[in-house]
Amino acid sequence: MIKAQGNNRLQMVVLGVSAVLLLTLLGLLGRQWLSGPDARQQAQREAGIVLLSESRALPVVPLRSTADTDFAATALAGRWQLVFFGYTYCPDICPTTLAELRRIHSALPPAVRDRLQVWMVTVDPDRDTREQLRAYLDFFEPSFQGLTGELADIQALSQALSIPFIPGDTGKPGYTVDHSGNLAIIGPDGRQSGFIRAPLQVDALIEQLPLLME
Known part of the structure:
Protein backbone atom coordinates (compact mmCIF):
# COMPACT_ATOMS: atom_id res chain seq x y z
CA MET A 1 0.00 0.00 0.00
CA GLN A 41 4.58 42.85 -41.57
CA GLN A 42 1.60 43.84 -39.44
CA ALA A 43 3.78 46.23 -37.41
CA GLN A 44 5.09 47.77 -40.65
CA ARG A 45 1.56 48.23 -41.96
CA GLU A 46 0.50 49.91 -38.74
CA ALA A 47 3.48 52.27 -39.16
CA GLY A 48 2.25 53.12 -42.67
CA ILE A 49 5.12 51.28 -44.38
CA VAL A 50 4.16 49.57 -47.64
CA LEU A 51 6.91 47.49 -49.26
CA LEU A 52 6.87 46.63 -52.95
CA SER A 53 6.96 42.99 -54.00
CA GLU A 54 9.80 43.97 -56.37
CA SER A 55 11.97 47.07 -56.08
CA ARG A 56 11.84 49.67 -58.86
CA ALA A 57 14.66 51.40 -60.70
CA LEU A 58 14.73 55.20 -60.55
CA PRO A 59 14.82 57.28 -63.73
CA VAL A 60 17.96 59.28 -64.38
CA VAL A 61 16.85 62.90 -64.02
CA PRO A 62 19.16 65.96 -63.93
CA LEU A 63 17.95 67.40 -60.63
CA ARG A 64 20.28 69.47 -58.48
CA SER A 65 20.42 69.25 -54.71
CA THR A 66 20.85 71.93 -52.10
CA ALA A 67 24.33 70.46 -51.57
CA ASP A 68 25.08 71.30 -55.23
CA THR A 69 25.30 67.65 -56.20
CA ASP A 70 23.39 65.57 -58.73
CA PHE A 71 20.60 63.44 -57.28
CA ALA A 72 21.44 60.42 -59.44
CA ALA A 73 24.91 60.26 -57.90
CA THR A 74 23.91 60.82 -54.28
CA ALA A 75 20.94 58.42 -54.45
CA LEU A 76 23.38 55.58 -55.05
CA ALA A 77 25.59 56.39 -52.09
CA GLY A 78 24.70 53.23 -50.16
CA ARG A 79 22.25 54.95 -47.79
CA TRP A 80 18.53 54.62 -47.27
CA GLN A 81 16.52 57.56 -48.65
CA LEU A 82 13.12 59.00 -47.74
CA VAL A 83 11.81 61.19 -50.58
CA PHE A 84 9.06 63.75 -50.02
CA PHE A 85 7.51 65.98 -52.69
CA GLY A 86 6.55 69.45 -51.48
CA TYR A 87 7.28 73.16 -51.70
CA THR A 88 8.34 75.99 -49.44
CA TYR A 89 5.15 78.04 -49.89
CA CYS A 90 2.98 75.08 -48.82
CA PRO A 91 0.54 76.18 -46.10
CA ASP A 92 -0.06 72.85 -44.35
CA ILE A 93 1.21 69.45 -45.55
CA CYS A 94 4.88 70.37 -45.92
CA PRO A 95 5.57 72.07 -42.58
CA THR A 96 3.65 69.34 -40.77
CA THR A 97 5.45 66.52 -42.59
CA LEU A 98 8.89 68.06 -42.13
CA ALA A 99 8.27 68.68 -38.43
CA GLU A 100 7.27 65.02 -38.05
CA LEU A 101 10.30 63.87 -40.02
CA ARG A 102 12.49 65.97 -37.73
CA ARG A 103 10.97 64.22 -34.69
CA ILE A 104 11.54 60.81 -36.26
CA HIS A 105 15.07 61.66 -37.37
CA SER A 106 16.13 63.03 -33.99
CA ALA A 107 14.74 59.99 -32.14
CA LEU A 108 16.59 57.41 -34.25
CA PRO A 109 19.83 55.90 -32.94
CA PRO A 110 22.88 57.78 -34.32
CA ALA A 111 24.03 54.76 -36.34
CA VAL A 112 20.62 54.62 -38.05
CA ARG A 113 20.56 58.38 -38.71
CA ASP A 114 23.95 58.10 -40.39
CA ARG A 115 22.48 55.61 -42.88
CA LEU A 116 19.38 57.66 -43.69
CA GLN A 117 18.94 60.68 -45.97
CA VAL A 118 15.73 62.71 -46.15
CA TRP A 119 14.99 64.53 -49.43
CA MET A 120 12.40 67.18 -50.23
CA VAL A 121 11.81 67.45 -53.99
CA THR A 122 10.13 70.72 -54.85
CA VAL A 123 6.90 70.62 -56.84
CA ASP A 124 7.21 74.38 -57.35
CA PRO A 125 10.51 74.95 -59.19
CA ASP A 126 9.43 78.44 -60.35
CA ARG A 127 9.68 79.76 -56.79
CA ASP A 128 11.87 77.19 -55.03
CA THR A 129 15.47 77.92 -55.87
CA ARG A 130 18.17 75.86 -54.19
CA GLU A 131 18.83 78.78 -51.86
CA GLN A 132 15.14 78.98 -50.94
CA LEU A 133 15.00 75.24 -50.31
CA ARG A 134 18.16 75.30 -48.22
CA ALA A 135 16.90 78.08 -45.96
CA TYR A 136 13.54 76.33 -45.56
CA LEU A 137 15.02 72.93 -44.70
CA ASP A 138 17.54 74.43 -42.30
CA PHE A 139 14.61 75.55 -40.16
CA PHE A 140 13.65 71.89 -39.67
CA GLU A 141 16.87 69.85 -39.96
CA PRO A 142 20.13 70.95 -41.63
CA SER A 143 20.91 67.40 -42.76
CA PHE A 144 17.73 67.25 -44.88
CA GLN A 145 18.44 67.95 -48.55
CA GLY A 146 16.31 69.57 -51.24
CA LEU A 147 16.06 68.94 -54.96
CA THR A 148 14.95 71.19 -57.79
CA GLY A 149 15.19 71.32 -61.56
CA GLU A 150 12.94 71.43 -64.59
CA LEU A 151 9.28 70.71 -63.91
CA ALA A 152 9.19 67.90 -66.49
CA ASP A 153 12.11 66.13 -64.79
CA ILE A 154 10.49 66.51 -61.37
CA GLN A 155 7.26 65.05 -62.72
CA ALA A 156 9.16 62.16 -64.29
CA LEU A 157 10.63 61.29 -60.89
CA SER A 158 7.33 61.68 -59.04
CA GLN A 159 5.50 59.47 -61.53
CA ALA A 160 8.21 56.81 -61.40
CA LEU A 161 7.87 56.79 -57.60
CA SER A 162 4.04 56.74 -57.87
CA ILE A 163 3.71 59.99 -55.92
CA PRO A 164 2.20 62.32 -58.55
CA PHE A 165 1.28 65.97 -58.08
CA ILE A 166 -0.70 68.61 -59.98
CA PRO A 167 1.44 71.65 -60.91
CA GLY A 168 0.16 75.01 -59.74
CA ASP A 169 -1.07 77.78 -62.00
CA THR A 170 1.99 80.02 -61.94
CA GLY A 171 -0.03 82.82 -63.57
CA LYS A 172 -2.01 83.32 -60.37
CA PRO A 173 -0.52 85.16 -57.39
CA GLY A 174 -0.15 83.02 -54.29
CA TYR A 175 -0.89 79.81 -56.19
CA THR A 176 -0.80 76.46 -54.44
CA VAL A 177 0.22 72.99 -55.65
CA ASP A 178 -1.82 69.83 -55.07
CA HIS A 179 0.52 67.12 -53.80
CA SER A 180 0.67 64.11 -51.50
CA GLY A 181 2.23 63.72 -48.08
CA ASN A 182 3.37 60.17 -48.88
CA LEU A 183 7.09 59.33 -48.81
CA ALA A 184 9.03 57.07 -51.15
CA ILE A 185 11.50 54.64 -49.59
CA ILE A 186 14.69 54.10 -51.59
CA GLY A 187 17.10 51.39 -50.50
CA PRO A 188 20.91 51.49 -50.41
CA ASP A 189 20.92 50.00 -53.93
CA GLY A 190 19.28 53.17 -55.28
CA ARG A 191 15.99 51.42 -56.08
CA GLN A 192 12.57 52.19 -54.65
CA SER A 193 11.61 49.57 -52.11
CA GLY A 194 8.30 51.02 -50.91
CA PHE A 195 6.27 53.88 -49.50
CA ILE A 196 5.32 55.46 -46.20
CA ARG A 197 1.69 56.54 -46.19
CA ALA A 198 0.55 59.88 -44.83
CA PRO A 199 -0.29 60.95 -42.22
CA LEU A 200 2.97 59.81 -40.64
CA GLN A 201 2.73 57.52 -37.62
CA VAL A 202 5.67 59.09 -35.81
CA ASP A 203 6.09 56.74 -32.83
CA ALA A 204 5.58 53.61 -34.91
CA LEU A 205 8.08 54.79 -37.54
CA ILE A 206 10.69 55.52 -34.87
CA GLU A 207 10.39 51.86 -33.89
CA GLN A 208 10.07 50.32 -37.35
CA LEU A 209 12.58 52.25 -39.47
CA PRO A 210 15.67 50.76 -37.73
CA LEU A 211 14.21 47.27 -38.27
CA LEU A 212 13.53 48.02 -41.93
CA MET A 213 17.11 49.24 -42.38
CA GLU A 214 18.72 46.14 -40.82
Whole structure:
Protein backbone atom coordinates (compact mmCIF):
# COMPACT_ATOMS: atom_id res chain seq x y z
CA MET A 1 0.00 0.00 0.00
CA ILE A 2 2.79 2.41 0.95
CA LYS A 3 4.65 1.49 -2.25
CA ALA A 4 1.54 2.21 -4.34
CA GLN A 5 1.13 5.64 -2.73
CA GLY A 6 4.77 6.40 -3.43
CA ASN A 7 4.36 5.45 -7.07
CA ASN A 8 1.28 7.66 -7.34
CA ARG A 9 3.16 10.63 -5.88
CA LEU A 10 6.04 10.01 -8.27
CA GLN A 11 3.65 9.87 -11.21
CA MET A 12 2.04 13.14 -10.09
CA VAL A 13 5.45 14.83 -9.84
CA VAL A 14 6.43 13.57 -13.28
CA LEU A 15 3.12 14.75 -14.74
CA GLY A 16 3.53 18.14 -13.05
CA VAL A 17 7.05 18.61 -14.40
CA SER A 18 5.90 17.51 -17.85
CA ALA A 19 3.05 20.02 -17.76
CA VAL A 20 5.42 22.84 -16.78
CA LEU A 21 7.83 21.89 -19.57
CA LEU A 22 4.95 21.72 -22.08
CA LEU A 23 3.65 25.14 -21.06
CA THR A 24 7.15 26.59 -21.29
CA LEU A 25 7.60 25.11 -24.76
CA LEU A 26 4.22 26.45 -25.90
CA GLY A 27 5.15 29.87 -24.53
CA LEU A 28 8.40 29.89 -26.45
CA LEU A 29 6.67 28.77 -29.63
CA GLY A 30 3.98 31.41 -29.09
CA ARG A 31 6.54 34.19 -28.72
CA GLN A 32 8.35 32.95 -31.82
CA TRP A 33 5.07 32.95 -33.75
CA LEU A 34 4.14 36.42 -32.53
CA SER A 35 7.53 37.81 -33.54
CA GLY A 36 7.58 36.07 -36.92
CA PRO A 37 7.21 37.52 -40.42
CA ASP A 38 3.43 38.03 -40.14
CA ALA A 39 3.78 40.06 -36.94
CA ARG A 40 6.59 42.13 -38.44
CA GLN A 41 4.58 42.85 -41.57
CA GLN A 42 1.60 43.84 -39.44
CA ALA A 43 3.78 46.23 -37.41
CA GLN A 44 5.09 47.77 -40.65
CA ARG A 45 1.56 48.23 -41.96
CA GLU A 46 0.50 49.91 -38.74
CA ALA A 47 3.48 52.27 -39.16
CA GLY A 48 2.25 53.12 -42.67
CA ILE A 49 5.12 51.28 -44.38
CA VAL A 50 4.16 49.57 -47.64
CA LEU A 51 6.91 47.49 -49.26
CA LEU A 52 6.87 46.63 -52.95
CA SER A 53 6.96 42.99 -54.00
CA GLU A 54 9.80 43.97 -56.37
CA SER A 55 11.97 47.07 -56.08
CA ARG A 56 11.84 49.67 -58.86
CA ALA A 57 14.66 51.40 -60.70
CA LEU A 58 14.73 55.20 -60.55
CA PRO A 59 14.82 57.28 -63.73
CA VAL A 60 17.96 59.28 -64.38
CA VAL A 61 16.85 62.90 -64.02
CA PRO A 62 19.16 65.96 -63.93
CA LEU A 63 17.95 67.40 -60.63
CA ARG A 64 20.28 69.47 -58.48
CA SER A 65 20.42 69.25 -54.71
CA THR A 66 20.85 71.93 -52.10
CA ALA A 67 24.33 70.46 -51.57
CA ASP A 68 25.08 71.30 -55.23
CA THR A 69 25.30 67.65 -56.20
CA ASP A 70 23.39 65.57 -58.73
CA PHE A 71 20.60 63.44 -57.28
CA ALA A 72 21.44 60.42 -59.44
CA ALA A 73 24.91 60.26 -57.90
CA THR A 74 23.91 60.82 -54.28
CA ALA A 75 20.94 58.42 -54.45
CA LEU A 76 23.38 55.58 -55.05
CA ALA A 77 25.59 56.39 -52.09
CA GLY A 78 24.70 53.23 -50.16
CA ARG A 79 22.25 54.95 -47.79
CA TRP A 80 18.53 54.62 -47.27
CA GLN A 81 16.52 57.56 -48.65
CA LEU A 82 13.12 59.00 -47.74
CA VAL A 83 11.81 61.19 -50.58
CA PHE A 84 9.06 63.75 -50.02
CA PHE A 85 7.51 65.98 -52.69
CA GLY A 86 6.55 69.45 -51.48
CA TYR A 87 7.28 73.16 -51.70
CA THR A 88 8.34 75.99 -49.44
CA TYR A 89 5.15 78.04 -49.89
CA CYS A 90 2.98 75.08 -48.82
CA PRO A 91 0.54 76.18 -46.10
CA ASP A 92 -0.06 72.85 -44.35
CA ILE A 93 1.21 69.45 -45.55
CA CYS A 94 4.88 70.37 -45.92
CA PRO A 95 5.57 72.07 -42.58
CA THR A 96 3.65 69.34 -40.77
CA THR A 97 5.45 66.52 -42.59
CA LEU A 98 8.89 68.06 -42.13
CA ALA A 99 8.27 68.68 -38.43
CA GLU A 100 7.27 65.02 -38.05
CA LEU A 101 10.30 63.87 -40.02
CA ARG A 102 12.49 65.97 -37.73
CA ARG A 103 10.97 64.22 -34.69
CA ILE A 104 11.54 60.81 -36.26
CA HIS A 105 15.07 61.66 -37.37
CA SER A 106 16.13 63.03 -33.99
CA ALA A 107 14.74 59.99 -32.14
CA LEU A 108 16.59 57.41 -34.25
CA PRO A 109 19.83 55.90 -32.94
CA PRO A 110 22.88 57.78 -34.32
CA ALA A 111 24.03 54.76 -36.34
CA VAL A 112 20.62 54.62 -38.05
CA ARG A 113 20.56 58.38 -38.71
CA ASP A 114 23.95 58.10 -40.39
CA ARG A 115 22.48 55.61 -42.88
CA LEU A 116 19.38 57.66 -43.69
CA GLN A 117 18.94 60.68 -45.97
CA VAL A 118 15.73 62.71 -46.15
CA TRP A 119 14.99 64.53 -49.43
CA MET A 120 12.40 67.18 -50.23
CA VAL A 121 11.81 67.45 -53.99
CA THR A 122 10.13 70.72 -54.85
CA VAL A 123 6.90 70.62 -56.84
CA ASP A 124 7.21 74.38 -57.35
CA PRO A 125 10.51 74.95 -59.19
CA ASP A 126 9.43 78.44 -60.35
CA ARG A 127 9.68 79.76 -56.79
CA ASP A 128 11.87 77.19 -55.03
CA THR A 129 15.47 77.92 -55.87
CA ARG A 130 18.17 75.86 -54.19
CA GLU A 131 18.83 78.78 -51.86
CA GLN A 132 15.14 78.98 -50.94
CA LEU A 133 15.00 75.24 -50.31
CA ARG A 134 18.16 75.30 -48.22
CA ALA A 135 16.90 78.08 -45.96
CA TYR A 136 13.54 76.33 -45.56
CA LEU A 137 15.02 72.93 -44.70
CA ASP A 138 17.54 74.43 -42.30
CA PHE A 139 14.61 75.55 -40.16
CA PHE A 140 13.65 71.89 -39.67
CA GLU A 141 16.87 69.85 -39.96
CA PRO A 142 20.13 70.95 -41.63
CA SER A 143 20.91 67.40 -42.76
CA PHE A 144 17.73 67.25 -44.88
CA GLN A 145 18.44 67.95 -48.55
CA GLY A 146 16.31 69.57 -51.24
CA LEU A 147 16.06 68.94 -54.96
CA THR A 148 14.95 71.19 -57.79
CA GLY A 149 15.19 71.32 -61.56
CA GLU A 150 12.94 71.43 -64.59
CA LEU A 151 9.28 70.71 -63.91
CA ALA A 152 9.19 67.90 -66.49
CA ASP A 153 12.11 66.13 -64.79
CA ILE A 154 10.49 66.51 -61.37
CA GLN A 155 7.26 65.05 -62.72
CA ALA A 156 9.16 62.16 -64.29
CA LEU A 157 10.63 61.29 -60.89
CA SER A 158 7.33 61.68 -59.04
CA GLN A 159 5.50 59.47 -61.53
CA ALA A 160 8.21 56.81 -61.40
CA LEU A 161 7.87 56.79 -57.60
CA SER A 162 4.04 56.74 -57.87
CA ILE A 163 3.71 59.99 -55.92
CA PRO A 164 2.20 62.32 -58.55
CA PHE A 165 1.28 65.97 -58.08
CA ILE A 166 -0.70 68.61 -59.98
CA PRO A 167 1.44 71.65 -60.91
CA GLY A 168 0.16 75.01 -59.74
CA ASP A 169 -1.07 77.78 -62.00
CA THR A 170 1.99 80.02 -61.94
CA GLY A 171 -0.03 82.82 -63.57
CA LYS A 172 -2.01 83.32 -60.37
CA PRO A 173 -0.52 85.16 -57.39
CA GLY A 174 -0.15 83.02 -54.29
CA TYR A 175 -0.89 79.81 -56.19
CA THR A 176 -0.80 76.46 -54.44
CA VAL A 177 0.22 72.99 -55.65
CA ASP A 178 -1.82 69.83 -55.07
CA HIS A 179 0.52 67.12 -53.80
CA SER A 180 0.67 64.11 -51.50
CA GLY A 181 2.23 63.72 -48.08
CA ASN A 182 3.37 60.17 -48.88
CA LEU A 183 7.09 59.33 -48.81
CA ALA A 184 9.03 57.07 -51.15
CA ILE A 185 11.50 54.64 -49.59
CA ILE A 186 14.69 54.10 -51.59
CA GLY A 187 17.10 51.39 -50.50
CA PRO A 188 20.91 51.49 -50.41
CA ASP A 189 20.92 50.00 -53.93
CA GLY A 190 19.28 53.17 -55.28
CA ARG A 191 15.99 51.42 -56.08
CA GLN A 192 12.57 52.19 -54.65
CA SER A 193 11.61 49.57 -52.11
CA GLY A 194 8.30 51.02 -50.91
CA PHE A 195 6.27 53.88 -49.50
CA ILE A 196 5.32 55.46 -46.20
CA ARG A 197 1.69 56.54 -46.19
CA ALA A 198 0.55 59.88 -44.83
CA PRO A 199 -0.29 60.95 -42.22
CA LEU A 200 2.97 59.81 -40.64
CA GLN A 201 2.73 57.52 -37.62
CA VAL A 202 5.67 59.09 -35.81
CA ASP A 203 6.09 56.74 -32.83
CA ALA A 204 5.58 53.61 -34.91
CA LEU A 205 8.08 54.79 -37.54
CA ILE A 206 10.69 55.52 -34.87
CA GLU A 207 10.39 51.86 -33.89
CA GLN A 208 10.07 50.32 -37.35
CA LEU A 209 12.58 52.25 -39.47
CA PRO A 210 15.67 50.76 -37.73
CA LEU A 211 14.21 47.27 -38.27
CA LEU A 212 13.53 48.02 -41.93
CA MET A 213 17.11 49.24 -42.38
CA GLU A 214 18.72 46.14 -40.82
